[in-house]
Amino acid sequence: MNSDSGEKIRPQKYKLEDLGWDDSLASAFEKYGGSYVPGRVSSRHKTVFDVITCRGSVQAGASGALHRIGKFPAVGDFVVLLPVPEAGTYTIVDILPRKTVFSRGVPGKDGSDQVIAANIDTVFIVTAIGPDFNSRRIERYLAIVHSSGAKPVILINKADLSEDPDSVIDSLSLSASGVPVIAISALMQSGLSQLEQFLSPGTTVALIGSSGVGKSTLINALLKKEVQATGGNRESDGKGRHKTTVRQLFILDNGALVIDNPGLREVGPGTSGSGMSEAFHDIIELAAGCRFSDCRHENEPGCAVRKAVEDGVLPQERLDNYLRLSRELEFQQEKAEIGSARLERKRWKGISKAARDIGELKKR
Structure with a gap:
């Protein structure tokens, strides 16, 4: 079924509020003109996204600008769509702020x-x-x-x-x-x-x-x-x-x-360790009693966490998993910092090249 503008739209329609739309999203969308349409990503097929809008469900690709900065929508994202009536297509031009x-x-x-x-x-x-x-x-x-x-x-x-x-x-x-x-x-x-x-x-x-x-x-x-x-x-x-x-x-x-979601073969903790304090709150609370504030709960003297293991209060397997995850998080954070530094060097290399090109043009 096609709309009057020739855009390909599937007939089932929802109100934005039905999709989880709220005042903060509405406020973020205000800067866009009347030509733009908000929607929520329902699935991704490589470079094509299914997006539910108040007009129906449409398919859209990400704009060149999003590709250049490596910013791609995920399922559940609220996005800004630009309709292209003459082509019967939509393009995702931005991703609205994520709540989680x-x-x-x-x-x-x-x-x-x-x-x-x-x-x-x-x-x-x-x-x-x-x-x-x-x-x-x-x-x-x-x-x-x-x-x-x-x-x-x-x-x-x-x-x-x-x-x-x-x-x-x-x-x-x-x-x-x-x-x-x-x-x-x-x-x-x-x-x-x-x-x-x-x-x-x-x-x-x-x-x-x-x-x-x-x-x-x-x-x-x-x-x-x-x-x-x-x-x-x-x-x-x-x-x-x-x-x-x-x-x-x-x-x-x-x-x-x-x-x-498809089954997750790998469960890497990523670079965000903020959830560790909640997932292992018992170990965090025990660590407050360690002799040293930077105790790694391995061989340090006066470690309250290891004492809890010895006393049978804390299972050894749980502590081992906590330490394993902590090491993975540290490694991931180091990689992220190295990656950020590499991207920054690449950015400045590009700026320097642009400056040299401008200098060459002025000499001519």
């Missing part, structure tokens, strides 16, 4: 983060009964989510496979650090009523977790229809088959928005 940014560290020399999703209110950390269940991985997820500004909730899926799911919840009591832990079965659609408190109209929830934990099955259960392909468990290890390949935003019947 969910990202992870990625391999590379510059230590940069990969933005997974933006403007998230709550993140469902999905794990499952069976081989995938790993409290150390959940601690990593918690550090990342706390850093994003969103609120984490831990979902233990496939609870129907356990005779005592409450014992699994209890085993996460220390790692969860007060974060809600909910046992569900997306396939059997049990326990889903407990999620309603996080799925109010206009709020955005993102699902993260490793491949095969049942995120797509949960999406289908929440939407009450098959929108995501799912696979059964492999007989070899009991894990579900990975199906989701594209991040995508869905709108539930009650008006809540949910973002499904």
Whole structure:
């Protein structure tokens, strides 16, 4: 279906408020003229983005200016679109300020983060009964989510496979650090009523977790229809088959928005360590009693953290994971600083070259 201007638009329409639009976004958009249209990115396909607007769902590419500065929208971003009626296309010319940014560290020399999703209110950390269940991985997820500004909730899926799911919840009591832990079965659609408190109209929830934990099955259960392909468990290890390949935003019947993510193979902590104090608040509190303020909790005398391990108050595995993540964060920060310095040198090299070119022109 085409509009009067010839632009290709899909018919389903929403009010901006239905997408999570608020006064701060409206204020940021005010500087743009009447030709521009706001929207929210619902999925990305390499260089093309699906964007939901009050006119309908459209496809758009990022402008050359955004390409030059390496600034690309993520799923969940609110963007500024410029319609090109004569071509029947849209171009994303800017990204409006993000309320929260969910990202992870990625391999590379510059230590940069990969933005997974933006403007998230709550993140469902999905794990499952069976081989995938790993409290150390959940601690990593918690550090990342706390850093994003969103609120984490831990979902233990496939609870129907356990005779005592409450014992699994209890085993996460220390790692969860007060974060809600909910046992569900997306396939059997049990326990889903407990999620309603996080799925109010206009709020955005993102699902993260490793491949095969049942995120797509949960999406289908929440939407009450098959929108995501799912696979059964492999007989070899009991894990579900990975199906989701594209991040995508869905709108539930009650008006809540949910973002499904492909399984994360690597869970790097990135350059943002702000979530560590919340994910490991017990260790941070113990560290206040260390003899030295810069104690690394390894071999220093008077270390209150190691004393807690010796006394059986703090599990050795939790401390080991904290130290491992702390070292990764330090390494990522060093890479980020080196990458920033390299970009700054490149920028000044370009400025110097431009100045020389101008000097040569004046001599002529």
